[in-house]
Amino acid sequence: MAIEVRDVNKSFGTTPVLREVSVDVASGSLTALLGPSGGGKSTLLRVIAGLEQPDTGTVRISGVDATRLSPQRRNVGFVFQHYAAFKHLSVFRNVAFGLEIRKRPKDEIRKRVMELLELVHLEKMADRYPSQLSGGQRQRMALARALAVEPEVLLLDEPFGALDAQVRKELRTWLRRLHDEVHVTTVFVTHDQEEAIEVADTIVVLANGEVVQVGSPADVYDNPANPFVMRFLGPVTEIGGSLVRPHDIEISVDPIEGGTPATVSRVVRLGFEVRVEVEVGGQEAWVQVTREFADRLGLEPGDAVVVRPAPGARSLALSAV
């Protein structure tokens, strides 16, 4: 294991922020800490980095008890949402910084920095200053700088959080590819479930300072531990006292076994997908179908239909909570 967090508790004043948190991060993995705002993600990342001390519990990095080590001695690299670059230094010198203070030979520094700039696709920007880069380019520079000193672990706190949606999407794909090339154990914080699902091999869901579930994106999406995780990971709707994914509901104008009568209240076309809103048992629910399917059924508000969870659909009974 690259990182082993055991029974970590952390309070700020009298407010517990991490409660009995234990997490294993496999060497070479790309792990997302995912959860709602205030759930403790950043605090956990800072505890791993050594920027916060846990009240109780331990952090091991590459088998070494790092709980009391300073951040500098943990061999971790980090990148934050608002990365503070050295404004008066070129991109090249920003990336070279950690190597220069380690007094590495000039040739070696030059070679390594140029390799890294190529890796993050900034080789043509080496002589620019941070103010001459876009937000996305600055975050890529920050990653190159964090990687320069060959950390055992890379910690990213909402690295793309401050960027617009389009750039965020591009950088997600880019981060995944970068990780496939470099394989450095990486933990990143996000509150965006799509980002976690798309980028990570493992998702740790954190809410109210507790680890709620750990698994692959498919695991957490398909087998959520509880209704909270199910709601957080993707769209849900409620039929017959159960929480179901809207694409896991069958809708028909003819009777189907186990179907519940419902009335179409609205049909919303969202490109390829169509969202059919229905009233079922006095409650609003919705069903996600393809455009082609919706056209075939020709659904209109007021139509009588039947709905049921598709055979094999994942559902969680709400009464059990």
Ligand SMILES: Nc1ncnc2c1ncn2[C@@H]1O[C@H](COP(=O)(O)OP(=O)(O)OP(=O)(O)O)[C@@H](O)[C@H]1O
């Ligand atoms: N230095 C601090 N002093 C006091 N309270 C803090 C401190 N840092 C964090 N907190 C509190 O701890 C809780 C968890 O914060 P944390 O930043 O870890 O959550 P998060 O899941 O990363 O949320 P976000 O996505 O909003 O950053 C919050 O209620 C926050 O206000």
